[in-house]
Amino acid sequence: MNVTPTEDKKFLKELSAGTSALVLLGVVGSAPEPMYGYQIAKLIETGGEDVPMMKQGALYPVLRSLEKTGLLESTVEPSVTGPPRRYYRITEKGRAALGRWSELWNRTKSIVDSVLKGKRHDQSDR
Amino acid sequence: MTKAIDDYLEKLKAALSGADPATIQDALSDAEEHLTTALEQALEREPGAVAGVEAAKIIETYGAPEEVAAAYKEMETMTPVTLSLSDPAVVRPRQHRFFGVLGDIHTYAALLYMLLSLATGIFYFTWAVTGLSLSAGLMLLVIGIPFMTAFLLSARGIALIEGRIIEGVLGERMPRRPVFFRRDLGWWGGVKALFADRTTWSAIAYMILQLPLGIIYFTITTTLIAVSLGLIAEPILTYFFDQPLIQTTYHSYYMPGWAMPVSVAGGFLLLVVTLHVARGIGRLHARYAKRLLVKTEK
Numbered sequence: 090m091n092v093t094p095t096e097d098k099k100f101l102k103e104l105s106a107g108t109s110a111l112v113l114l115g116v117v118g119s120a121p122e123p124m125y126g127y128q129i130a131k132l133i134e135t136g137g138e139d140v141p142m143m144k145q146g147a148l149y150p151v152l153r154s155l156e157k158t159g160l161l162e163s164t165v166e167p168s169v170t171g172p173p174r175r176y177y178r179i180t181e182k183g184r185a186a187l188g189r190w191s192e193l194w195n196r197t198k199s200i201v202d203s204v205l206k207g208k209r210h211d212q213s214d215r
Numbered sequence: 216m217t218k219a220i221d222d223y224l225e226k227l228k229a230a231l232s233g234a235d236p237a238t239i240q241d242a243l244s245d246a247e248e249h250l251t252t253a254l255e256q257a258l259e260r261e262p263g264a265v266a267g268v269e270a271a272k273i274i275e276t277y278g279a280p281e282e283v284a285a286a287y288k289e290m291e292t293m294t295p296v297t298l299s300l301s302d303p304a305v306v307r308p309r310q311h312r313f314f315g316v317l318g319d320i321h322t323y324a325a326l327l328y329m330l331l332s333l334a335t336g337i338f339y340f341t342w343a344v345t346g347l348s349l350s351a352g353l354m355l356l357v358i359g360i361p362f363m364t365a366f367l368l369s370a371r372g373i374a375l376i377e378g379r380i381i382e383g384v385l386g387e388r389m390p391r392r393p394v395f396f397r398r399d400l401g402w403w404g405g406v407k408a409l410f411a412d413r414t415t416w417s418a419i420a421y422m423i424l425q426l427p428l429g430i431i432y433f434t435i436t437t438t439l440i441a442v443s444l445g446l447i448a449e450p451i452l453t454y455f456f457d458q459p460l461i462q463t464t465y466h467s468y469y470m471p472g473w474a475m476p477v478s479v480a481g482g483f484l485l486l487v488v489t490l491h492v493a494r495g496i497g498r499l500h501a502r503y504a505k506r507l508l509v510k511t512e513k
Binding site for chain 1: 241242244245283287
């Protein structure tokens, strides 16, 4: 059975659905000053050029929902050219969530890594 | 702005149809902000680049309208209402809602708009009536059609400016760019489209109606504010300046002492009521302006 690009796409979509909130919270959380959407998109893009983690347009609804749940807050500032920009910054609640989520991520990551390396089998053999 | 971005925003709007209006507005403003910023910076990096080509690349990385729309719709269903900060289910006590208007910046902006509307109303009315009558008169001559075209274009321009004022002051989302005319029609086709467009004529109707509305708004605002300030100042006027409440040639009628506190309290109450009236009229006017000034797709 060969894996088609659509299946890759589906997997990537499901994968990013869970991690995008963590990534965005992390990016905004570690930024020294409030960031607007395009800056955040650029920052994520330089992470991996060939396989985009998510379409840039899909990043904004996540930012909006993080704001709705009180993990981020935003202010709108007029820009010299074009429409006003929405700047995001992390809240206290967001920082706490980022800490917890990082831990959950690390746990998930080590499980996935160990399965992929086959360590689990070694352990179960013993 | 670039045509490609405008087209994209239209497609995104179509893909989002059926979603919550606020979500649609958020999605459109997010996309507009991102695409224009990206295009601007791309053109800065490579001054020689063609805007259309760059815009296409940027839109490609932003994602297909359907994809982006799906992401927003998903968010709408996933965010639990209980978690959202502005929970509409929370009912505030009635007195909070009544006096809350004092802290609402939009109210004062609406008040300002109502005072301003007399001035803009006079200008719009004069412009529209002059333009219409001159167009009618000049129709007999060669310059009739060009003159009327210029006048109609100016009406569309004023509609855009009035929309910007309304969005800035009353907070109603209004168009940020002039209405796009299809370029493939040629200039004669463009002129015909301008004459045939309902929005051109409703914008002129808006300009004419703005004078009576402006007079009404201005009168309501100034009368209510003057009466409430007068009621509040009544004790000072009576005891410090010896000004009677009513004065005829032979008689002066003073407000009795027991009525003074009632007068002051009534004045404050009327002031709050005035603010409510201003906010209400502001909202109604914004909705009405949107109907007349903004092109609505069927």
